[in-house]
Amino acid sequence: MSRYPEVKWAQRADKVFITVQLSDSKDAKVNLEPEGVFNFSGTVGTGNTHYELKLDLYDKVIVEESKINVGVRSIFCILEKAEKVWWKKLLRGDGKAPHYVKVDWDKWVDEDEDKGAGNLDSGGMDFSNFGGMGGMGDMMGGMGGMGGMDEFEGSDDEGQEATKQADKAEGDAKPDEHGAGTSEKKEAEAST
Template identity: 40%
Template sequence: MVVEQEVTPPPVMWAQRSQIVFLTICLEDCKNPEIKIEPDKIYFHGIGGTEKKEHEVTMNLYKDVDPEKSLKFVRDRNIELVLKKKDDGPYWPQLMKDKKKYHWLKVDFNKWKDEDDSEDDMGQSEDLEEMMRQMGGLGGAGDSKPSFDDVEPESDSDDEDIPDLE
């Protein structure tokens, strides 16, 4: 008797703006994943994670996206997709066409912005690559590391020696 191992979906986080949807596939060390961005769905297949397991998922999207203007970035720790919505406008009530809850799909609160929030800090730029640079996703502005060379240590009252135990 052959037991087929069921392929599990990877953990996915999502957020949106009026023009784009952010998808983060949280699968580390995934080399050469298969990612298909179609107008109404996203397909992902890859092997990765700490256990090097096979992961696969097809996400039927709530509304259409523009595959030509969408971007994907395969990184060591995750895979990021920036999907350009076909129609600007109201936020989607959910990512998927059906209203089911999926254990592997979560909201990315680090990137989430409510529809009525001001768009000032992100600039809501048409240039998705520039927006990713601003978020530290493509290098550039987010690559500088802080230096502590110029900081002088301050004396502190709790820097005194601790008395010996008796």
């Protein structure tokens, strides 16, 4: 009896990315047909457990321009679409996708963000959205921060951390009520 491997997928306007999650597969075979039929078979483990699947893709593909990489942990396929349009889903038909077919959120890009998003031919990583890691601040800002971290914000000196914690302990009083911040306040008043 054969089993179904887990399959992850993502797309761009011109490509579909399919990753068959199957570690240490032996005799892995992938057959792609222009009509959009994707067949996979392979064995795993000392018991030679057989895995296979057949996916009837949403639309046609260009077999000659598609690429398949059989790796140690997975089989990664970049399928070139025959028409450069976004597919509504991976598989044709009205039914729901099988439980072993999942979206690959690591590679997913929304249709409106696809313009110039780059491709995944370079090792499966799309670095175009990282932009020098500037996006991390935006991502963290929406998360509301981690509990208790606001006490240390902007502080590189342990002495400052202790002062801020002491201020909090005295009823969250304003800085000028404790004598802290008065020189900055006087400088601001003098400059106006």
